[in-house]
Amino acid sequence: MMAGFYTVISRGNLVKKIIGLNIFQVSVFLLYISIGTVAGGAAPIITEGVELYSNPLPHVLILTAIVVGVATTALGLALVVRIKEAYGTIEEGEIHEQDHSL
Amino acid sequence: MQEHLSILLVVIPLVAAPIAAMLPRGRMPWMVTLMVTFICAILAGMQLWTVVHDGTISYELGGWAPPWGIEYRIDAVNAMVALIVAGIAALTLPYALLSVEKEIPERQIPLFYSAFLLCFTGLLGITQTGDIFNVFVFLEISSLSSYALISLGRKRQALTSAYQYLIMGTLGATFFLIGVGLIYSQTGTLNMMDLAERLPEVSGLKTVHTGFAFIMIGVALKLALFPLHLWLPNAYTYAPTVITIFLAATATKVALYVMLRILFTIFPDGFVSATPTGDLFILSGMAGILSASIYAIYQMDIKRLLAYSSVAQIGYMAMGIGFASAMGVTATIIHLFNHALMKGALFMAVGAIIYRIGVCRLDNIQGLGRQMPWTFGAIVISGLSLIGVPGTAGFVSKWYLVLAALEQEAWIAVAIILIGSLLAVVYMGKLIEALYFKPATETNLAVKEAPMLLLIPTGALVLANIYFGLDTELTVGVAERATQALGVAAK
Numbered sequence: 023m024m025a026g027f028y029t030v031i032s033r034g035n036l037v038k039k040i041i042g043l044n045i046f047q048v049s050v051f052l053l054y055i056s057i058g059t060v061a062g063g064a065a066p067i068i069t070e071g072v073e074l075y076s077n078p079l080p081h082v083l084i085l086t087a088i089v090v091g092v093a094t095t096a097l098g099l100a101l102v103v104r105i106k107e108a109y110g111t112i113e114e115g116e117i118h119e120q121d122h123s124l
Numbered sequence: 125m126q127e128h129l130s131i132l133l134v135v136i137p138l139v140a141a142p143i144a145a146m147l148p149r150g151r152m153p154w155m156v157t158l159m160v161t162f163i164c165a166i167l168a169g170m171q172l173w174t175v176v177h178d179g180t181i182s183y184e185l186g187g188w189a190p191p192w193g194i195e196y197r198i199d200a201v202n203a204m205v206a207l208i209v210a211g212i213a214a215l216t217l218p219y220a221l222l223s224v225e226k227e228i229p230e231r232q233i234p235l236f237y238s239a240f241l242l243c244f245t246g247l248l249g250i251t252q253t254g255d256i257f258n259v260f261v262f263l264e265i266s267s268l269s270s271y272a273l274i275s276l277g278r279k280r281q282a283l284t285s286a287y288q289y290l291i292m293g294t295l296g297a298t299f300f301l302i303g304v305g306l307i308y309s310q311t312g313t314l315n316m317m318d319l320a321e322r323l324p325e326v327s328g329l330k331t332v333h334t335g336f337a338f339i340m341i342g343v344a345l346k347l348a349l350f351p352l353h354l355w356l357p358n359a360y361t362y363a364p365t366v367i368t369i370f371l372a373a374t375a376t377k378v379a380l381y382v383m384l385r386i387l388f389t390i391f392p393d394g395f396v397s398a399t400p401t402g403d404l405f406i407l408s409g410m411a412g413i414l415s416a417s418i419y420a421i422y423q424m425d426i427k428r429l430l431a432y433s434s435v436a437q438i439g440y441m442a443m444g445i446g447f448a449s450a451m452g453v454t455a456t457i458i459h460l461f462n463h464a465l466m467k468g469a470l471f472m473a474v475g476a477i478i479y480r481i482g483v484c485r486l487d488n489i490q491g492l493g494r495q496m497p498w499t500f501g502a503i504v505i506s507g508l509s510l511i512g513v514p515g516t517a518g519f520v521s522k523w524y525l526v527l528a529a530l531e532q533e534a535w536i537a538v539a540i541i542l543i544g545s546l547l548a549v550v551y552m553g554k555l556i557e558a559l560y561f562k563p564a565t566e567t568n569l570a571v572k573e574a575p576m577l578l579l580i581p582t583g584a585l586v587l588a589n590i591y592f593g594l595d596t597e598l599t600v601g602v603a604e605r606a607t608q609a610l611g612v613a614a615k
Contacts, residue, residue, distance in 0.1 A: 023302075030291060043294055050302050057309040080305075083257055083314075087301060090264045094294050097268055101275055101287045108280040117284060 023049040034114040036105065040098045047091045054080040054087075129171050130183045130196045130252050133164055133206060137245040145238035149230055151221070153237040158217045160241060164248065165207070165214035172203040176605065182254075190254070190315050197254030197317065199609035201457070204602050205381045206251040208464050212373045213244050215468070219581040220366045223475055227364045228276055236276060240370070243269040247378045256304050256390070257314045259382060260297065263346065266378075267293045270371060274363040285358035292355040296345030299338045306335030316390055320611075324392040333399070339386055340401070347379040349442055350412025353435045357419075360431035365475035368427060372434055373468035377460050380441055384453065387445065388610040396448045405446030410540045412439030417547035421554065426474050426484040429551055430467065433510065436544060437463050443537060444525055450607050452528035457603040459521035462509070462592065466518055469506035469585035473499050476574035476582065481567075486554065491564025493556070495571045498579050500559055502586045507552035509589045512545045516593040520600070 026049060029042025058080035066078035102112055109117050140160045144153040175181060175198055183196040198206075220240075228236050246266025250259055271293065275286035308314055310331050311322040326332055341352070348356040356376075360368050387396055396402050413436045420432035437459070444456030476499045477492060478484050493500035509516035512523075522541060529537040573579075592599050 027295075030295065036287065039291060043291065046295070047298055050298055050305070053302065054305050057305060080308075086257075086261055090261070090268075090297075093268055094264070094290070097271055098287070098290050098294075101271070101283055101290065104275065105280075105283045105287060108283055121281060 023053070025049075036102045036112040036114065037099070040095060040102070043098070044091070044095060047087070047094075051084045051087060051091075054084050127183070129167055129174065130181055130198050131185065133167050133171065133210070134245055134249045134252055136160055136163060136167075137241045137248065141238045141241035141245065144241055145234050147234050149233060153234040154217070154221050154224070157220075157237045157241055161210065161213040161217045161244065164244070165210040168203070168207040168210035168248075171198060172200075172207050172602075175200055175203040176602070180609070190318070194258055195254040195315055195317075196252045198252065200602060200605040201381065201384065201609050202251045204457070204461070204606055205378060206248055208377060208461060209244070209247045209251060209374045212464055212468055213370065215581045215584055216366060216370050216373075216472075219369070219472060219475070219578055222575060222577055223365050223479055226479060227278055227366075232276065236273070236364075239269045239272050240367075242266075243273060243370075247374055250378050251381060254316045255314050256307075256316055256319065256386075260301055260304060263300070263382075264297055266375065267297065267346070270367070270375065273367045274359050274371075276367075277362040277364050279362055281358070282362035285355070285362045289355040289359045292345055292352075296342045296352075298342070299345070300342030303335040303338030303340075303342060306331050306338065310335075316385065319390045320392070323390065327392055327395060336391065336395075336399075340383075343379055343383050343386065344408075347376055347383060348435060348438055350408050350416060350435060350439055353412070353416070353438070356435060357428050357431040360434070361425055361428040365471070365478055369468055369471040369475060372430075372471055373464040376434065376438060377464055380438070380456070380460055383445065384456070384610055387448075388453065393611070402446045402448045405442045406534070406537060407446075409439040409442035409446060410537065412436060412442065413540055413544040414547075417544055417551065420551040421547065423551075424486050426477075426486065426489070426555060427471070429486075429555065430470055430474065433548065433551065434463075434467060436548070437467070437510075440522070440525055440541065440544070443541070444528060447528045447532050447534070449528060449531060450604075451524065451531055453607045453610065454600070454603045455521060455524035455528050457606050458524055458599050461599055461603070462517040462521045462589075465585055465588050465592065466506045466509040466516075469502055469582055469589060470510065472578070472582040472585060473502040473506065476502075476578045479574055479578060480571050486558045489558055490562035491559070491569075492571060493560035494564065495569065496573045499574055499582070502579075502582045503559065504556060505586050506589055507556065509593065511548045511552060514593075515590065517589045517599075519593055520596050524600075 023046060026042045026046030030039050033039050058077040060074060060076045063074045063076040064072045066075040106112050109120055137160050140156055144156050147153045181198040185194040243266050246262045249262030253259055271286050271290045275283050310326045310329055311319055313319055345352045360372060416432045416435035420429050423429040441456045441459050444452040474484055477489060509518035512518040526538055526541055
């Protein structure tokens with residue numbers, strides 16, 4: 023989680039920032055999935071002879087969050103493409119030199 | 125239809141969004157969006173009426189009983205915020221026609237309205253839902269569409285500011301997600317009412333405290349609470365005018381509502397005062413008011429000036445939360461409503477200037493006040509409201525905030541509120557000086573008044589500023605009910 027977060031903050035390359043953002047998000051997904059585990063529980067499919075199931079709700083939530091993550095990445099990358107067209111670079115420092123916007 | 129009121133508010137704009145995208149170019153997408161926003165504004169008004177007269181609405185999505193299914197739970201707070209969102213959207217849309225035609229390339233107009241409707245859906249959804257994970261989903265719907273909308277601005281800086289907002293906004297949303305996960309792991313529920321019941325038992329646990337901190341930082345990023353406001357000035361400055369108006373008047377307000385809901389409804393009484401949360405809010409509020417107001421004074425771009433002023437105004441609302449008293453929260457809710465009115469009016473008036481001359485730097489607008497008297501009048505009145513002059517809406521909320529501060533004997537806070545108002549006089553004064561007292565340049569002498577279609581919505585908001593400054597019964601009454609509904613203990 024921290025590795026992704028650090029990448030977002032420390033890197034100047036816009037694509038690397040998005041990669042960091044992805045690592046950060048995916049680690050949060052894993053956090054959710056790990057919460058759903060029940061010690062000794064089986065997969066949450068109703069079958070005979072199984073009494074203890076893992077909690078399926080976090081999985082369902084994370085499915086939604088994955089969709090959100092995909093949309094964010096797609097939009098982010100689309101913006102990077104447009105920025106590259108407009109500035110000719112995707113390095114934060116060089117963009118900053120061209121106009122003081124970031 | 126009456127019982128499906130709450131869900132219709134979300135479903136109608138959601139269904140209309142792809143329809144708007146598929147319509148031919150021209151004015152059709154605008155017509156559809158206009159109709160949708162008007163219907164939603166009427167529905168939101170009906171909803172507030174129902175809530176005030178018959179009490180809380182609880183709607184079970186798909187007939188699944190809470191806490192298993194998602195529940196939409198509407199009380200005075202969300203009904204009011206939903207009405208603000210829908211009302212501002214309905215006022216922005218008549219304004220949008222000309223402004224969007226001027227600022228957005230023609231082939232992108234249907235997509236623009238489609239994204240606008242999605243953003244509208246997300247914001248309304250946040251206000252309607254009673255499920256905390258659902259809040260995250262709607263938050264992302266509204267945020268993703270607003271990143272796209274901001275990037276449509278004419279300057280290339282719009283792209284970089286949209287990117288910056290995307291990074292910050294996604295970090296904020298992910299923090300919110302972590303917090304929700306941690307709290308879910310301790311309570312086993314995501315329904316807000318259920319959480320409120322179960323949290324007192326576990327509120328001493330470290331996990332819950334950590335989750336709480338994550339949620340607060342996440343929402344504060346969306347709220348642009350000082351010092352997490354860095355995305356806001358750029359985003360507001362470079363976004364298309366219509367989007368600036370809409371986001372300035374609604375997006376931060378909705379985030380503020382989420383904050384209020386989590387602090388006071390979900391977390392048990394006394395949680396805010398038992399942790400340093402309250403003091404942090406007051407501190408960041410005070411720092412925000414002072415630093416953002418001073419920044420605002422030195423801005424040359426009017427939109428950026430107003431954006432910094434927004435950060436300062438959010439500081440006032442944060443202070444009200446920080447007091448954690450019934451009076452403080454009432455002040456915050458009144459200011460939430462009033463700020464939507466005054467910033468909406470100010471950005472609309474500035475948008476009218478941009479419509480005529482294309483830029484909005486202080487040295488370009490000299491003497492325009494005499495060429496565009498109605499626009500100038502709107503800026504003066506809503507500026508007075510921003511400062512907090514008696515007789516305008518801004519005065520009412522500041523008055524309540526000062527009362528709340530006095531109640532807690534927070535003298536420094538009282539001083540900061542007053543200094544903040546004085547700083548607002550300085551930056552609004554700069555704007556008015558440039559518009560009216562500087563001699564007009566050659567090119568500016570030829571500028572005509574903005575078209576009626578831009579002036580009427582602006583005028584409506586300006587009149588609302590005066591009306592709610594004189595007749596306080598409605599706003600204060602609803603705000604007090606809302607405070608009760610949130611469950612803030614009266615002190």
